[in-house]
Amino acid sequence: MSSVAGVRLGLCLFRYGPQTGVPVVVFCRKNHSVANSKSMNSGKLPSCEMSxxxxxxxxxxxxxxxxxxxxxxxxxxxxxxxxxxxxxxxxxxxxxxxxxxxxxxxxxxxxxxxxxxxxxxxxxxxxxxxxxxxxxxxxxxxxxxxxxxxxxxxxxxxxxxxxxxxxxxxxxxxxxxxxxxxxxxxxxxxxxxxxxxxxxxxxxxxxxxxxxxxxxxxxxxxxxxxxxxxxxxxxxxxxxxxxxxxxxxxxxxxxxxxxxxxxxxxxxxxxxxxxxxxxxxxxxxxxxxxxxxxxxxxxxxxxxxxxxxxxRRNLFSEHFTPCDGKVFINMVKQCLVKRTSKLIHRLESWNPGEGEQLLQNLQLPEDIKTGDIYPEEYKLLFEILTHSEDFNQGFAFDDVHKDVSCVY
Missing domain, CATH: 3.40.50.150 (Vaccinia Virus protein VP39)
Incomplete structure (x- = not known):
């Protein structure tokens, strides 16, 4: 299985959960407890945080x-x-x-x-x-x-x-x-x-x-x-x-x-x-x-x-290199300028006629908003786009100067 396909499967399971009878290990973010106001200035942290x-x-x-x-x-x-x-x-x-x-x-x-x-x-x-x-x-x-x-x-x-x-x-x-x-x-x-x-x-x-x-x-x-x-x-x-x-x-x-x-x-x-x-x-x-x-x-x-x-150790791979970094940043900026806009509109502007298929590849609904996409899905979307012959990376730069000022 290619790394892109593996990530796609992982994201699908992450968003929708595993099917019956399929053993899956799910990695979740940790919730880190912190010192309460009474112990903030003490010389030792509480045992839950010390661990x-x-x-x-x-x-x-x-x-x-x-x-x-x-x-x-x-x-x-x-x-x-x-x-x-x-x-x-x-x-x-x-x-x-x-x-x-x-x-x-x-x-x-x-x-x-x-x-x-x-x-x-x-x-x-x-x-x-x-x-x-x-x-x-x-x-x-x-x-x-x-x-x-x-x-x-x-x-x-x-x-x-x-x-x-x-x-x-x-x-x-x-x-x-x-x-x-x-x-x-x-x-x-x-x-x-x-x-x-x-x-x-x-x-x-x-x-x-x-x-x-x-x-x-x-x-x-x-x-x-x-x-x-x-x-x-x-x-x-x-x-x-x-x-x-x-x-x-x-x-x-x-x-x-x-x-x-x-x-x-x-x-x-x-x-x-x-x-x-x-x-x-x-x-x-x-x-x-x-x-x-x-x-x-x-x-x-x-x-x-x-x-x-x-x-992260696995940030870079054959599908995502430091040469892709700036384009990926600008793509994410563009998508999240308006977090309630539909992702398919952005996809169609970058890859005309392929927006619906791209969403299907990601197992995402057609009306999903840009503010509802997980970080891992944005990276996978970028990897899929960059492997498409019709993807025009220029769109990731043309509009960024017009749209991204409100991101900061």
Missing amino acids: TVAGQKQTKPFTVDFSELRKEMHLAESLRRFRRFVTDPGVASNIVYSLDPWDHRSTPVLIECNPGPGVLTRALLDTGCNVVALENDAEFLPGLKRLEKSTGGQLKVLHCDFFRLDPWTESIVRAPSMYSSDLMEQLNISEVPWDMEVPVKVFGILNHTKERNLLWKFLYSLYERLSIFRYGRIEFNFFMSEHLYQRLLAKPGEYQRYQALSVLYNVACEVQLLHKEESSTFFTPKKFKGSSVVKTGASSGSNLCLVRITP
Whole structure:
């Protein structure tokens, strides 16, 4: 059985269920419980959540001597732009358990984005793992460099903004901007095959005003295997708004939340909720405390979700290669601009006269809406279309600039 036929059978069973007498293994999404509000700031996660990360490891609660960090904490408090810092030892302990840095075989290095005072950095170093601290604010570099000298090579500090890697410019790139190839060369990380273990884990807190744009930027790099994804299945562990996390895990039929971002990330990655924290547990500069926080769009009553995003081993195949990535993204964008429109109308525009047959191949009803299609079905639809001699890929590009502005 070809891989396309196998996926078609799996999707049919997923949507309609197995027939009597046919043994089938059904894989469902996991529901990950998170810490309740009373335990969010404790040094240990509840047993139900520990089982998904590092429950079998016994470690003492992390503590930090803030008398050694007076200058760094003053810098964090006096910043003139909004940033969130991990300074609570309980929060740092929760993050460490979630990241599971004890597994050195599959994670030779852990990149921490913008550590600031370095409280979480110290917690990670206490586990024995190798840490690369990429800090974009030069003011924090002296303190981090002092910590680097005391670790005997366990910590490497670079003036770099991970979220500004590979800038689109012809001028000389200066820190904190950097090309991913230069970063990986400095870290002695080589390209590995896509189906190998995760070579690098990345932790960071997404800027609340740019989090969607950043996820879209990483998405294009992922589907085309560009930038950091040239080096393998890089795993992200990002704090993001609960609102954005809910969009990533939205299901077909939830027209308000189910968008192109939902489909594309679920096709390409396993998305797992590791932990949830109130935004007020993070340290913010004094200028943005109180009423000024609300003006930034970072309400103190909102939750931040620590979400693990791991690229799937089977994302690419002979039927779906990195060369197909951008076309597939644009196809999904077009379909989900209007989630209540009928899919057959899009299919007819791309492959005139074949829309009905395509729906039959996918075992889908003729009146199905684009917002009712599962992510796996979108990928299979694309694979079937690209094997059709009549498919005009130009349609996937011609209308995208007219239709897709509302997707963002």
